[in-house]
Amino acid sequence: MSKGQILVVDDEATQRDILRTILTAEGYRVETAASAAEALVKSSRMRFDLVLTDLRMPGADGLSLVGQLTKEDPPTLVVLMTAYGSMGSAEQAVKQGAFDYLTKPLERQDLLLTVGRAFERIRIIQENRL
Numbered sequence: 001m002s003k004g005q006i007l008v009v010d011d012e013a014t015q016r017d018i019l020r021t022i023l024t025a026e027g028y029r030v031e032t033a034a035s036a037a038e039a040l041v042k043s044s045r046m047r048f049d050l051v052l053t054d055l056r057m058p059g060a061d062g063l064s065l066v067g068q069l070t071k072e073d074p075p076t077l078v079v080l081m082t083a084y085g086s087m088g089s090a091e092q093a094v095k096q097g098a099f100d101y102l103t104k105p106l107e108r109q110d111l112l113l114t115v116g117r118a119f120e121r122i123r124i125i126q127e128n129r130l
Helices: 013-025 036-045 062-069 087-095 108-129
Strands: 005-009 029-033 050-054 077-082 100-103
Touching (some): 005 013, 005 036, 013 029, 036 050, 050 108, 077 108, 087 100
Parallel strands (some): 005 050, 050 077
């Protein structure tokens, strides 16, 4: 049984592949997208519990995904990843509804801890809905 469904959005193929490998090994079902536009198409076809998205990508950025995915009912949790870590970006992401914020290069343990906390939040939301 899968621990949950995750969508990884990053314009760098290597980063997508690394995250898919780590998360799949932990028991998650993982889909990937190379852009925010592709992520929105995939999320319209399939429900994801969690979206891990790069903050800076060509075209629409990760913050635009936060705005759109957190409007769903129930909202999709979004974790932003960026190599351009700054408190301003982190605060903006959280204000727009992001669950959390990770700075690249990602540490495996930090990634898994954040994903675990996100799925705990999802479990609590589901319990409260029941």
